[in-house]
Amino acid sequence: MGNYKGLTKEQGHQQRARTTVLLMNLGTPSEPTTSAVRRYLAEFLADPRVVEIPKLIWLMILHGIILRVRPAKSAALYQQIWSEAGSPLMAITQKQTQKLADQLQAHGEKVNVDFCMRYGEPSVSDTLKRLHKEGTDKLVVLPLYPQYAAPTTASAFDALSKELSTWRYLPALHFINTYHDDPGYISALAASIKRDFEFHGRPKKLVLSYHGMPERNLHLGDPYYCFCMKTTRLVVEVLGLQDSEYVTTFQSRFGKAKWLGPYTDATLTQLAADGVDDVAIICPAFSADCLETLEEIEHENREIFEQAGGKKYRYIAALNDEPQHIDMMANLVKPYLAR
Numbered sequence: 001m002g003n004y005k006g007l008t009k010e011q012g013h014q015q016r017a018r019t020t021v022l023l024m025n026l027g028t029p030s031e032p033t034t035s036a037v038r039r040y041l042a043e044f045l046a047d048p049r050v051v052e053i054p055k056l057i058w059l060m061i062l063h064g065i066i067l068r069v070r071p072a073k074s075a076a077l078y079q080q081i082w083s084e085a086g087s088p089l090m091a092i093t094q095k096q097t098q099k100l101a102d103q104l105q106a107h108g109e110k111v112n113v114d115f116c117m118r119y120g121e122p123s124v125s126d127t128l129k130r131l132h133k134e135g136t137d138k139l140v141v142l143p144l145y146p147q148y149a150a151p152t153t154a155s156a157f158d159a160l161s162k163e164l165s166t167w168r169y170l171p172a173l174h175f176i177n178t179y180h181d182d183p184g185y186i187s188a189l190a191a192s193i194k195r196d197f198e199f200h201g202r203p204k205k206l207v208l209s210y211h212g213m214p215e216r217n218l219h220l221g222d223p224y225y226c227f228c229m230k231t232t233r234l235v236v237e238v239l240g241l242q243d244s245e246y247v248t249t250f251q252s253r254f255g256k257a258k259w260l261g262p263y264t265d266a267t268l269t270q271l272a273a274d275g276v277d278d279v280a281i282i283c284p285a286f287s288a289d290c291l292e293t294l295e296e297i298e299h300e301n302r303e304i305f306e307q308a309g310g311k312k313y314r315y316i317a318a319l320n321d322e323p324q325h326i327d328m329m330a331n332l333v334k335p336y337l338a339r
């Protein structure tokens, strides 16, 4: 510390030489109650990356209507999927973090692995501050959204940069913005579908259902739709499926605007009406099972399909903490770990 004897331990700059792989996901309510869901939605839906309506008008609609009605409805849905370990999204992200740390350390990497959530807890800001105190001087950030989209990936970056904009000593930073065509991701998805086909037989149709987005975002330059289509193309190529054997759809609409289509629920209704009564459905945009897969796809869309005359409906789980998924994450971050 030379002449500057008053320097605190925190200012012992030479001591920081730690690389952290930081997984980021969307976040989830802390409890399946109306008030916790309201807190979560208030933060999530106020993000201008998520809802692109002029701020003042949107905040009036959000607080005047949406946050009075939706939290109770959503809380009832969260109650259906809540487990002893809490929200599935949180529990799975924790397991992914632990398994990725084990995997990287087993391969001799001296690296710390942590996670944070874009909305709710553990927050981006608290996590980054803690990592800084623990000596991290290099961050490899992996948002767990396979297909880049501004409402998810860019919003994750906004939160990181908002916190870092208050720091004097920035860490080195690598931000992985998309992995929709990563060979490890594609083969993990294909292997998971193959296992399903081997166990249950080939369905009449494979439905690849992605989280939706307002169609306007596509026309404004968001690549999400094109990345989803590329993921589908690469997966069905590996599986050797003909065009008639699969369909790409979009789920989880919000609000009255036109969203990307075709819509998953309408497609399932049409398939059943056309006599395609045996489907398997996978949601490649979700790296962890959550409300949108476990409630909307596994439960709500099953009912829609069956009520329209469908007979066999199988939801193929997200890649979650499957070994191939963890391998894929390790291979994505490894090029950035060397010091």
Ligand SMILES: C=CC1=C(C)c2cc3[nH]c(cc4nc(cc5[nH]c(cc1n2)c(C)c5CCC(=O)O)C(CCC(=O)O)=C4C)c(C)c3C=C
Residues within 6 Å of the ligand: 026, 027, 028, 029, 050, 051, 070, 074, 087, 089, 145, 149, 151, 152, 211, 212, 213, 214, 224, 252, 254, 285, 286, 289, 290, 291, 292
């Ligand atoms: C309001 C607009 C929304 C956009 C645009 C959007 C994009 C988007 N979201 C995900 C991933 C997830 N979304 C989840 C839940 C969820 N999404 C929205 C709205 C938009 N998403 C809402 C209002 C909700 C909350 C649930 C509800 O009240 O209905 C989740 C699950 C969270 C959980 O706790 O389980 C995920 C994951 C992607 C990939 C995406 C990309 C365009």
Ligand SMILES: [Fe+2]
Residues within 6 Å of the ligand: 211, 252
């Ligand atoms: Fe969403």
Ligand SMILES: [Fe+2]
Residues within 6 Å of the ligand: 252, 253, 291, 292, 296
């Ligand atoms: Fe939903």
